[in-house]
Amino acid sequence: MDMARIFGLPAALLIIAVAANRLSRWTRVPDIIVLLLIGVGLGPVLKWVDPSHFDNMVRILGMLALILILLEGGLELRLKDAIRYSPGGILLAFVSYGFTVGLVAVVVRFTLHMAWIDAYLIGAVLGSTSAAVVLPAIQQMSAPEPIKVTLTLESSLGEIIAVLTVGTLISLNSNDSMVTGLITGFGHHVIVDVAIGIAAGLIWSWLLPFVAGQHFGNALNLGCILGVFAIGRYFGGSGLLAELVFGLTLANLPHTPRVMRQGERMMAFHSEITFLVRSFFFVILGIMAQVVAKAYTLSIIAILVALVVARWLAVWGTRWSIRDVKPADTELLALMFPRGLITAVLALQVLADRGQLFSFMPAMAFTVILFTNIFVVVAAVRSKPVRAEEALPVGSTVSLAPASLPASPAPEPEITA
Numbered sequence: 001m002d003m004a005r006i007f008g009l010p011a012a013l014l015i016i017a018v019a020a021n022r023l024s025r026w027t028r029v030p031d032i033i034v035l036l037l038i039g040v041g042l043g044p045v046l047k048w049v050d051p052s053h054f055d056n057m058v059r060i061l062g063m064l065a066l067i068l069i070l071l072e073g074g075l076e077l078r079l080k081d082a083i084r085y086s087p088g089g090i091l092l093a094f095v096s097y098g099f100t101v102g103l104v105a106v107v108v109r110f111t112l113h114m115a116w117i118d119a120y121l122i123g124a125v126l127g128s129t130s131a132a133v134v135l136p137a138i139q140q141m142s143a144p145e146p147i148k149v150t151l152t153l154e155s156s157l158g159e160i161i162a163v164l165t166v167g168t169l170i171s172l173n174s175n176d177s178m179v180t181g182l183i184t185g186f187g188h189h190v191i192v193d194v195a196i197g198i199a200a201g202l203i204w205s206w207l208l209p210f211v212a213g214q215h216f217g218n219a220l221n222l223g224c225i226l227g228v229f230a231i232g233r234y235f236g237g238s239g240l241l242a243e244l245v246f247g248l249t250l251a252n253l254p255h256t257p258r259v260m261r262q263g264e265r266m267m268a269f270h271s272e273i274t275f276l277v278r279s280f281f282f283v284i285l286g287i288m289a290q291v292v293a294k295a296y297t298l299s300i301i302a303i304l305v306a307l308v309v310a311r312w313l314a315v316w317g318t319r320w321s322i323r324d325v326k327p328a329d330t331e332l333l334a335l336m337f338p339r340g341l342i343t344a345v346l347a348l349q350v351l352a353d354r355g356q357l358f359s360f361m362p363a364m365a366f367t368v369i370l371f372t373n374i375f376v377v378v379a380a381v382r383s384k385p386v387r388a389e390e391a392l393p394v395g396s397t398v399s400l401a402p403a404s405l406p407a408s409p410a411p412e413p414e415i416t417a
Helices: 003-027 031-045 057-076 079-111 116-126 131-139 145-171 178-211 217-234 240-252 257-287 294-321 327-335 341-358 361-382
Strands: none
Touching (some): 057 217, 079 116, 079 145, 145 327, 178 217, 294 327
């Protein structure tokens, strides 16, 4: 590949990504859909880019995008709202994932005639909604606050459940109990990640006044973010929940006005990095798209139907637990079940671990991702348009100010020695 294409292609992609993000509130189409379609055009359609070049990159880039997006999701949550709506979000995450895994496993068992453990593994890969899609999408919709908080909690927790479930099923021995393994593993992940996230938030909040505004402070902040994930993984957690709790802790601690101003500049840099990584990931995901073979046509159609049925059953079954949600808003909850980053990453993980028996997984995963994201477009079209003064494009500054403090306080007088 010549130098003009090496640098020209990313330049064009970034310009299109920014334009799609800015136009999303008028077109009502989330920019993620545009990025996926660009990738499909560059890869499978026009054959301009070889997908094999990205086999190793997509997992690393995808995980980095998820780390940054979950942190940003935590920074946007207010502790009072998170506590108020957490029962509904947690219950929806478990019920939706459980229904999906069960229904998909039944479909796989009777259409592909696979063993139950393999059928459950496929259901576990396809069962989780994607925080990498949900969080940017709801920023571009005029959704009620209870819906936003519930979807944030559900998608963030759902991806952690998916990672844990797939990892447990892959490592499960024939004599082990699947239920016991899942309960033990999930409890360990939650305890480790919550403890590390809170501790890191407290320590970084104390260090922030000495770092914010200094040379290379933004680079140090990014290093801290990646360090929280690495520490969480090192001690046996998922690292993903630690990022969410880290952001939630950091955003809800009391800060002096000066620290808030400096922190907002730091978060603006973080948002730019998040936008950059997220844009390239979804384009690469589109480039790596595969078409499901004819032998699996009946199975994939039945799986897509199972996904829709499982989502509607989960939403209507848990609607009573979600506070302050009007009946008209329930439709938005039912439509927001996109698959994305984790689905693609876990499909590649299963293929690498189980071999050619699961050779259809990447193609099946992309089909599910594309199909479920269509419902995000429907949700965006049916939601109320975002007013210009309310619209915050993805990549905008995230305030560290807690709800009880003004977002733009008066400047403090400088104290000199």
